[in-house]
Amino acid sequence: EPVQARGMDIFGTLQSFQAVKDPETGTHYLFDGTRSEGVHTFKANRMPENAFIILSALLGMTGFEVESRNNFFYDPSAVSAHVNAGKVYDYYNKVHGRDSLDGEGMKLVSTVHIGSKWNNAAWNGKQMLYGDGDGTRMISLSGGLDVIGHEMTHGVITNTADLIYENESGAINESIADILGAFAENKTGEDLWLLGEDIWTPNTPGDGLRSMSDPASVYIGGYTESGYYPDHYSKRYVGELDKGGVHINSSINNKAAHLITDGGTHYGVSVTGIGKTKAEKIFYRALTHYLAASSDFSQMRQAAIQAAKDLHPDQNGQPSAEVKAVIAAYDAVGVN
Ligand SMILES: O=C(NO)[C@]12CC[C@H](CC1)C2
Ligand SMILES: [Zn+2]
DSSP states (O other), X not given: OEEXXXXXXXXXXXXXXXXXXXXXXXXXXXXXXXXXXXXXXXXXXXXXXXXXXHHHHXXXXXXXXXXXXXXXXXXXXXXXXXXXXXXXXXXXXXXXXXXXXXXXXXXXXXXXXXXXXXXXXXXXXXXXXXXXOOSSSXXXXXXXXXXXXXXHHHHHHHTTTOOOSSHHHHHHHHHHHHHHHHHHHTOOTHHHHEESTTTBOTTSTTOOSEESSOGGGSBOOTTSSSSBOOSSGGGOOOSSHHHHHTTTTHHHHHHHHHHHHHOEEETXXXXXXXXXXXXXXXXHHIIIIIOOTTOXXXXXXXXXXXXXXXXXXXXXXXXXXXHHHHHHHHHHTTOO
């Protein structure tokens, strides 16, 4: 039956959450029945990550139950994954009126300790998977609420536009995951626009895996001419690596989202920001009503404009401030 349980998350913060108790053994498991069909968190075996990701997708293998000892959970990565999945569930439910990743209350399954020192996380089409990080480049990725928001948004995308995960549609997939993942984390200031700042380089404060406000401030190595993430469509990566640059070119659309939200002048184009509350609804509506599996950057621009028009109609024949911001932002990043 359901019990209130506790455990330490990866930052040493005591968390309280719902678990279940096995009447025979008296052991608690990380299953939270308070959210739709539940939030269920597991721990992986020692299997290499690629094998686990595929087998869990094919066979529904989820790993092992995370057990407590006298009502306490001593697996911080699992506690962080469990609590943060609940927070992202609540974001989609309260802000967008969406019941879980499929809109029909599907169970949220996460598995932690994937691979060995794996500096990554993934959505395998069915569930979220988190590595422990190597301790220097990353720490346990389930501690990043924006990372969990990113992976769960891949789940929302699978159940909506299902953007093909390569080339431009894949970059839009990645970008929507960054954008709604960041909005789910709902930080303020620069931290809102950094991805994975809580779990990235524990010895270096203030940095992140990617920056949505200033993509070109983050080094990505030899993929692009500059060696930095692109912040304009003319600087996009056009090679085959990274499935045609899905994690690279996402920064172009991320920058558009930043400009729509906070405003700014970018390559000489000025945008008046409209704030997070309006921006998140525009991107969610674009994803759920207008984007399709093969949508490219230009179609992302059209989808965002149409969603903005739906939510903020023209006034006496003039486009609303919100629509103007979307148009200007895509102009600023060179997407027509
Ligand atoms: O893009 C990703 N997953 O699809 C991530 C974002 C944060 C972790 C590192 C790269 C996972
Ligand atoms: Zn991703």
